[in-house]
Amino acid sequence: xxxxxxxxxQCLKCGQCCQGVGGVWLTTLGALRAANHLGVDPSKFTAQxxxxxxxxxLVRAGVDNNCLLLGPEGCLIHAVKPMxxxxxxxxxxxxxxxxxxxxxxxxxxxxNNWDWERFKIAAPKDPPLSFKKRLKALEGLNELKKLx
Ligand code: SF4
Ligand code: SF4
Numbered sequence: 673x674x675x676x677x678x679x680x681x682q683c684l685k686c687g688q689c690c691q692g693v694g695g696v697w698l699t700t701l702g703a704l705r706a707a708n709h710l711g712v713d714p715s716k717f718t719a720q721x722x723x724x725x726x727x728x729x730l731v732r733a734g735v736d737n738n739c740l741l742l743g744p745e746g747c748l749i750h751a752v753k754p755m756x757x758x759x760x761x762x763x764x765x766x767x768x769x770x771x772x773x774x775x776x777x778x779x780x781x782x783x784n785n786w787d788w789e790r791f792k793i794a795a796p797k798d799p800p801l802s803f804k805k806r807l808k809a810l811e812g813l814n815e816l817k818k819l820x
Contacts, residue, residue, distance in 0.1 A: 697731070697754065703718055
């Protein structure tokens with residue numbers, strides 16, 4: 673049984689939100705952190721799990737359609753997982769559109785006992801509108817740090 677977050681949301685660790693291709697990005701710093709967490713060489717890590725995408729790193733999915741970082745016990749990089757994975761299910765789409773929220777309930781058993789009004793009240797304040805945009809800003813900052 674998963675732990676209950678500050679919002680009251682409890683992840684049941686079913687792994688269903690880790691299925692499907694695309695949508696999970698890391699900055700270079702995030703990729704280095706993940707490689708370090710796994711104790712593997714960063715270039716081997718990126719070659720095995722990621723592909724470059726629009727200035728960021730996109731986490732690849734396997735032939736089974738699961739995220740390649742999903743292991744038998746859950747996320748292999750749980751402690752340092754990507755920003756959007758850590759924020760789920762408090763995404764802008766679910767917070768702004770009841771229909772999207774209801775669709776998400778169909779894949780996430782952790783949302784079973786939630787209704788949309790309670791979900792919106794429990795959400796962290798100022799959830800990022802676009803994780804990708806925020807990551808790109810962070811990546812820009814990383815590049816800047818390299819130059820200064
Ligand atoms: S990085 Fe981890 S939490 Fe995110 S989709 Fe992949 S397995 Fe799931
Ligand atoms: S779908 Fe929901 S309950 Fe299942 S692992 Fe993802 S967040 Fe947890």
